[in-house]
Amino acid sequence: MSKILIVEDENIIRNALRKLLERNQYEVSEAPSVKEATSKFNLKDFDLIISDLRLPGAPGTDLIKLAGETPVLIMTSYASLRSAVDSMRMGAVDYVAKPFDHDEMVTAVKRVIGKAKAANKAAAQGLTASKAIAGMIGSSDVMQDLYNRIHKVAPTAATVLIHGETGTGKELVARALHEESQRNNHLMISVNCAAIPDTLIESELFGHEKGAFTGAASNREGLVAAADGGTLFLDEIGELPLEAQARLLRVLQEGEVRPLGSVESRKVDVRLVAATHRDLRKLAKEGKFREDLYFRINVVQLTLPPLRERGRDIINIAESLLQRYCSQFGKSQLRLSSDAVEAIMAYSWPGNVRELENAMQRAVILCEDSSEIGSHLLSIDGDAPVQEAAISDGNMLFGQARTLGGNAARPTKEVSEDLSLEDYFQRFVIEHQDSMSETELARKLGVSRKCLWERRQRLGIPRTKNSASSLAK
Structure with missing residues (x-):
């Protein structure tokens, strides 16, 4: 039985997480702070440490060095791209946003400490351990062919385009490519291009200089630079705006990135893995995707078969x-x-x-x-309409889990270039709370009611009488 240590100062969250993990057959120990964790336990005795980022006394990231080879998964209520990247750069194996989704948490835990089990399971299905891909199940001919291609491509520096229908597991393939590459000791940065507003995506990907636009109070490193030495996974690359496509092409051709507002470029060594469910060749012919970028990223194409095949x-x-x-x-x-x-x-x-x-x-x-x-x-029927998966607390624009940029739908309202995600959240709530209930606001923003309430408290946005009456209706 795998042993897990939870370091969390909030009793409710710590107890809920302990019960969740114990239900999934893990042996769990607890501590409210880094100091108590190190004085009470030998951190190297655990298979995984799950720690809150912000703790009384020392931050949770201090456990990364103290734990040695024991992996540390970070939880944070401040699920910004920056805090996630910073914690992973310091050595965290992954991060999950609070309030965490149970399935996302269990999946993250299994991914970290379940590789050996995945290999054994694959062997039981007739696959050799060398063919196993963590998190992927299947012994059909099409899947064995996919596994072989992944093993061949992963050790190279080739750019990879993953094509497959929604829900086929494109990010699992991207992670396998990274973990079997020579870059696996560096970060894999994952970005859902469909989840970040067009006007913010260039700043998020390529960074900006202080004063580059209104609200740019300091220099900010982009996610491309954060992935230097590692892998950049761009999910739904077909949704990337044309302007951002041009900048990405320069990164691939010249191996350098220039932040917004800067006159100097920085050399970066990044392997690009992209994914899409759309026909990029068709989009290129329609002028909706740069043809030169399409040929640049389509070096090796991996196609995930739909479940029905x-x-x-x-x-x-x-x-x-x-x-x-x-x-x-x-x-x-x-x-x-x-x-x-x-x-x-x-x-x-x-x-x-x-x-x-x-x-x-x-x-x-x-x-x-x-x-x-x-x-x-x-509850399945051949004539029944396809039902979209509900957005959980762990898959939301302002509280991402695992994938930076989240999996929530793109906000429908245009966002001006000088707005951060927090600014956009604040403006959207203020402008629409008189006409929408709290439930409608949360759904439009792709967050839970609880997350909306917590952010109101943190940003100091009181509910108006109109919004309260709307909720009562």
Whole structure:
């Protein structure tokens, strides 16, 4: 049983996290501060340390050096791109935003300490350990071909374009490419291009100088420079504005980046891995994507097959998810009934693995049988419309988990160039709180009601009488 140490000064969060991890079969110890953690425990005895960034006394990042080889995962309520990059640069293995989503937290923990289990599981499915990819399940011919291509491409410096439908696991492939490369001792910076407003993305990617625009009170390093020596993963690169595409092309051609407002360029050594579900060649012909950038990034293309083309892999994935959710919700280990297996194999899964995850989680929650899950609990129908996965607290624009830039939808309101994400949040709330309920505001911003309330408190934005009455309605 893997041992985990939680270092968190808030009792409610510490207890909730402990219970979550214990339900997932981890042995958990606790401490409210770095000082108590180091005096009470030998940090090297743990398989993972999960620590809040801001603690009384020393910050959580101090544990990175003190823990030696034990990986440290950082939690932070201040889930800005900067704090995430800084903590990972100091050696944190990953970070999760508070309030954390349970699935995101469990996934992050398993990714860090579950590589050996992933290799054993792949071997049980007929794959050799050398072919295993952490977090990916499947022994179909198309997946074995994908694994082989990943292993061949990863050690090289080649730019990679990952193509696949939504929910097929493009970020898992990007992470595998990074971890099997010679850059794995440096950062992999992940950015969802669709989640950052057009007017902010150049500043986020390439940085800016003090005074470059209104509100630029200090120099800021961009994410491209933060990935120097490592890997830059641009998810949904097809959503990148043309102006930013031109700057990215210079990074790839010249190996240098120039922050906004600067007259000097800085040399960077970055490997680019890009992903998209769109046809970039078609976009290039329509003038919506730079053709020269398309040819530059399309050195090696990896295509992820949709779930409907992976044969029996669907059942292997479903059974793995079933085990995970049974453990998470404290239920006895269930199995799929024969009619459930038939239904899963017959359905086209337009939402791919993400939709399958939702179906299995829903089935486990609703199941009253102590032994098996029937097809009726899956709530899938060949004629049913595709349902979009709900945005969780761990996948939101202002509280990202794992992927910098988040997975929330792009804000619909235009943002001026002098606004940071915090400024945009404040302006949006003030301008719309008289016409929207708190629930509507949270949904538009891609955050939870709790996150909206916490940010109101921190930014000093009181709820008006109109907004309160709107909520009451």
